[in-house]
Amino acid sequence: MTRALKAEFLKVRRSRTLLWTALVVAAYAILSTVLNRVLLGDPNFAKSIATGGPVFQKAVEAGFFELNWANQLRVAVQGITGTWGIMLFAFVTVYVFGREYKDGTAKNMLTLPVRRETFVVAKMIVVACWVFALTALSLTLHVIGLALLGVPGFDWNHVGSAAVDALEVTLLIYLTLPLVAWIAMIGHGYLRGMLFSLAAVGVGNGIATTSLSKYYPWNLPVHLAGASWLPLAPADLVPASYLISIALFAVGVALAMRHVDTADNAA
Amino acid sequence: MGGTPGTASAEAVIRTVGLTKHFKDVNAVENLDLTVRRGEVYGFLGRNGAGKTTTIRMMLALIRPTDGYVEILGQRMAPNAVRAFERIGSMVETPGFYGNLTVRENIEMQRDLLGLRRSGWVDEVVEMCDLGEYLSRKAQSLSMGNKQRLGLARALIHKPEVLILDEPTNGLDPVGIVDIRTILKKLSAERGITIFLSSHILSEVQQLATRIGIIHEGRLLEEIGLEELRARNRTFLEFAVADTKRAAWVLEENCGVREYAVHEDGAVRVYDGLERAAELNRALVQAGVEVNGSRMSEDHLEDHFVKLTGRSDPEAPQVARRGRRGWRR
Numbered sequence: 001m002t003r004a005l006k007a008e009f010l011k012v013r014r015s016r017t018l019l020w021t022a023l024v025v026a027a028y029a030i031l032s033t034v035l036n037r038v039l040l041g042d043p044n045f046a047k048s049i050a051t052g053g054p055v056f057q058k059a060v061e062a063g064f065f066e067l068n069w070a071n072q073l074r075v076a077v078q079g080i081t082g083t084w085g086i087m088l089f090a091f092v093t094v095y096v097f098g099r100e101y102k103d104g105t106a107k108n109m110l111t112l113p114v115r116r117e118t119f120v121v122a123k124m125i126v127v128a129c130w131v132f133a134l135t136a137l138s139l140t141l142h143v144i145g146l147a148l149l150g151v152p153g154f155d156w157n158h159v160g161s162a163a164v165d166a167l168e169v170t171l172l173i174y175l176t177l178p179l180v181a182w183i184a185m186i187g188h189g190y191l192r193g194m195l196f197s198l199a200a201v202g203v204g205n206g207i208a209t210t211s212l213s214k215y216y217p218w219n220l221p222v223h224l225a226g227a228s229w230l231p232l233a234p235a236d237l238v239p240a241s242y243l244i245s246i247a248l249f250a251v252g253v254a255l256a257m258r259h260v261d262t263a264d265n266a267a
Numbered sequence: 268m269g270g271t272p273g274t275a276s277a278e279a280v281i282r283t284v285g286l287t288k289h290f291k292d293v294n295a296v297e298n299l300d301l302t303v304r305r306g307e308v309y310g311f312l313g314r315n316g317a318g319k320t321t322t323i324r325m326m327l328a329l330i331r332p333t334d335g336y337v338e339i340l341g342q343r344m345a346p347n348a349v350r351a352f353e354r355i356g357s358m359v360e361t362p363g364f365y366g367n368l369t370v371r372e373n374i375e376m377q378r379d380l381l382g383l384r385r386s387g388w389v390d391e392v393v394e395m396c397d398l399g400e401y402l403s404r405k406a407q408s409l410s411m412g413n414k415q416r417l418g419l420a421r422a423l424i425h426k427p428e429v430l431i432l433d434e435p436t437n438g439l440d441p442v443g444i445v446d447i448r449t450i451l452k453k454l455s456a457e458r459g460i461t462i463f464l465s466s467h468i469l470s471e472v473q474q475l476a477t478r479i480g481i482i483h484e485g486r487l488l489e490e491i492g493l494e495e496l497r498a499r500n501r502t503f504l505e506f507a508v509a510d511t512k513r514a515a516w517v518l519e520e521n522c523g524v525r526e527y528a529v530h531e532d533g534a535v536r537v538y539d540g541l542e543r544a545a546e547l548n549r550a551l552v553q554a555g556v557e558v559n560g561s562r563m564s565e566d567h568l569e570d571h572f573v574k575l576t577g578r579s580d581p582e583a584p585q586v587a588r589r590g591r592r593g594w595r596r
Binding site: 003004006007010011014015016103104105106107108109110111112113114115116260261262264 | 324327328329330331346347349350352353355357359360361363364365366367368372376379380381382421
């Protein structure tokens with residue numbers, strides 16, 4: 001296991017994709033921080049937003065558009081669930097798994113005297129490290145940005161709470177990733193895994209306001225983190241919500257392991 | 268690990284039994300039985316799409332056979348045949364490597380994954396594959412020939428007993444082909460590695476293999492040993508005669524020809540004394556043998572290959588046709 005893990009980390013260490021994903025996260029953190037500082041610093045902005053309809057009015061009344069650390073750190077966590085997280089994490093996964101098939105290295109990897117399941121586990125560990133590192137980067141950059149821009153209302157409790165939320169949200173997204181990995185392996189590349197994730201997010205948006213949403217694994221992070229324009233509460237989630245996500249993770253891992261053991265791995 | 272140099276016992280190292288692979292309505296490989304013995308260089312020859320790569324993929328448990336099985340070094344090949352994979356080196360179609368890593372990192376990673384502790388093995392394989400000056404270069408920046416060498420280095424680092432290569436010279440220029448051939452010859456001669464090599468390039472297989480298996484439309488049509496192969500490549504003088512028995516008697520008794528073959532289609536092929544073509548022709552005529560024609564020709568595996576697999580395909584036997592003289596009267 002150690003050998004496979006070492007190899008998997010080496011494979012991504014020099015990868016430009018690692019840098020690009022970090023840049024996407026950094027760009028979001030910088031843009032959202034600066035943009036919100038400019039927009040929310042304008043006292044007329046909240047008023048103009050409130051005229052957008054009942055949902056926006058409700059959000060304004062709940063204080064979502066006030067410039068303070070609590071709101072801005074919530075935006076940081078919501079970025080993971082909405083703006084970049086799910087698709088970027090899916091991309092990391094299809095890259096780690098699909099690349100072996102796309103570049104024709106899977107046939108080498110699978111003819112090594114190492115149990116094939118080991119590579120699935122090692123790759124999932126790499127994906128975990130990668131996505132949690134991106135989350136940490138996002139939060140860190142948000143904190144630095146807010147401090148530099150002099151946003152009022154700093155409190156370490158806000159930072160701690162945002163960190164816990166971000167980790168929980170990332171974990172919930174991570175639970176969906178083995179299925180994406182399996183699809184990347186079946187598709188022998190990146191495209192199918194990304195399309196699947198896009199479709200999963202699309203379905204999630206479609207059922208977001210229904211009672212089914214809290215059972216749909218791709219919507220759990222949104223329920224947990226909330227959405228500025230659609231206030232949702234963690235209270236919506238029930239134990240079954242988490243159990244379904246954990247089951248999805250187990251099924252995804254099992255399918256990925258079965259694939260390397262039995263299916264066509266010729267690429 | 269590591270074979271005994273020069274040994275060529277009868278031990279079967281690779282064995283396929285009734286190996287079959289169907290993809291929906293395509294029968295890619297059909298009931299393939301072949302045996303490769305220790306120390307052999309087995310050339311697996313076939314046209315594009317004949318079933319070579321599918322066979323190799325089944326050998327390495329990359330795809331599951333529809334029927335039959337593969338045994339390598341006495342072990343039934345399956346996805347987690349870890350013990351067997353410890354003793355096998357392989358390169359299927361394109362050399363697999365991580366382009367963002369350097370040549371050294373690629374080889375070191377393979378060493379780590381194989382659990383080899385001695386770094387000396389890296390130096391050995393680097394020297395053998397002549398990769399020394401490229402060690403710090405990213406693999407993606409290598410030429411096609413050097414990428415192939417890197418693929419070979421990865422396959423060889425653990426000193427395997429069996430080397431399975433799928434079209435190892437595919438896409439290489441003539442110099443690259445010679446380089447790879449030299450390495451393989453050296454491996455066979457010095458380490459006694461059993462090599463299973465697929466190719467659609469006849470000349471390549473002829474120069475390397477000690478035994479050749481010809482596959483066509485998923486079926487193994489024929490296996491030819493080195494001796495037979497040599498015999499097949501001999502130049503001969505063929506007489507088309509009315510009476511083959513008398514012709515043979517005249518050639519042997521009157522002309523002293525010792526090596527000849529009588530064919531049922533009324534042809535007598537003479538393998539020695541070819542410089543005396545005119546004299547032999549005259550002797551036959553003078554002895555009353557009706558000579559309908561004669562030709563100087565060369566028997567080639569290529570001819571045999573084309574005969575076995577059907578029409579000549581420009582992509583298939585990629586070897587320059589040597590001169591063949593037509594019937595002379």
